[in-house]
Amino acid sequence: MSPRRRSSEAGATTATTGERDRIRRGYLGLALCHEMKQPLHSLNLNLELLSKRLAKVPGADGHDLEGPMQALGRVVDRINDCLDNFASRSLPDASRPKGCAIAPSAPG
Numbered sequence: 001m002s003p004r005r006r007s008s009e010a011g012a013t014t015a016t017t018g019e020r021d022r023i024r025r026g027y028l029g030l031a032l033c034h035e036m037k038q039p040l041h042s043l044n045l046n047l048e049l050l051s052k053r054l055a056k057v058p059g060a061d062g063h064d065l066e067g068p069m070q071a072l073g074r075v076v077d078r079i080n081d082c083l084d085n086f087a088s089r090s091l092p093d094a095s096r097p098k099g100c101a102i103a104p105s106a107p108g
């Protein structure tokens with residue numbers, strides 16, 4: 001085997017290993033986003049429940065708490081959007097569909 005061919009095969013192996021590492025890092029990023037979003041969803045749900053419960057309390061002035069609770073909800077939504085953006089950028093290229101050109105192998 002020629003040295004040139006061996007070096008190109010070695011490069012292909014390295015590229016394949018690098019590609020695998022990149023894919024693993026991408027899926028690790030997605031898993032991290034998922035784990036961070038779970039408590040955010042819980043926080044958002046509990047904010048909604050608290051808001052509804054405060055509205056039912058007789059004589060309670062919910063207007064004092066309405067602004068801070070909405071602000072907290074917006075913060076949760078902003079963090080959630082940032083995590084969605086990070087997750088979409090973490091997707092490895094291998095998981096995205098690619099077009100391919102199909103051509104006949106023999107003239108016919």
